Amino acid sequence: MINLIMNLINELRSYFVTEKMEYEVVGECKKCGKCCNYMYSFDTYTEQEFKFMQALFPSYKRFYIKGKDEDGNFIFACKYVSKEGLCTVYNKRLKMCKIYPNKKILYPAKLHEGCGYRVIEKDFEDYLKTHPKK
Ligand code: SF4
Numbered sequence: 001m002i003n004l005i006m007n008l009i010n011e012l013r014s015y016f017v018t019e020k021m022e023y024e025v026v027g028e029c030k031k032c033g034k035c036c037n038y039m040y041s042f043d044t045y046t047e048q049e050f051k052f053m054q055a056l057f058p059s060y061k062r063f064y065i066k067g068k069d070e071d072g073n074f075i076f077a078c079k080y081v082s083k084e085g086l087c088t089v090y091n092k093r094l095k096m097c098k099i100y101p102n103k104k105i106l107y108p109a110k111l112h113e114g115c116g117y118r119v120i121e122k123d124f125e126d127y128l129k130t131h132p133k134k
């Protein structure tokens with residue numbers, strides 16, 4: 001009975017495994033400063049939204065709108081990055097700065113050109129290697 005239940009669960013899971021692509025981030029920071037000078041936000045499309053976010057999260061007041069990319073998306077920068085690309089408030093940097101770039105992400109990511117990190121896509125074959133058949 002337990003086997004049957006497990007088989008059913010595995011059958012159900014199999015419908016999702018092929019969709020599940022893992023992205024692992026490896027490498028190390030080269031201290032170029034691009035990620036502090038050119039940032040994107042998933043959910044900020046207007047200046048009003050940006051101001052609202054800053055009112056909601058005062059720590060975001062360190063960010064400012066630097067310009068727009070060719071698709072019209074805002075590019076943000078931090079006022080605490082030095083000309084050399086280093087953080088001038090390193091010990092007080094935000095959590096999002098500390099964890100950047102996340103080692104495991106759930107969506108395809110694009111890092112800055114020349115960034116010391118790179119994204120490795122783990123496909124179904126990799127999944128099978130890390131989840132051997134019992
Ligand atoms: S873009 Fe990459 S290499 Fe440059 S500072 Fe950011 S994490 Fe480091």
Ligand code: SF4
Nearest residue numbers: 036078080081087097
């Ligand atoms: S607080 Fe420091 S690490 Fe974070 S974005 Fe600003 S300059 Fe970069």
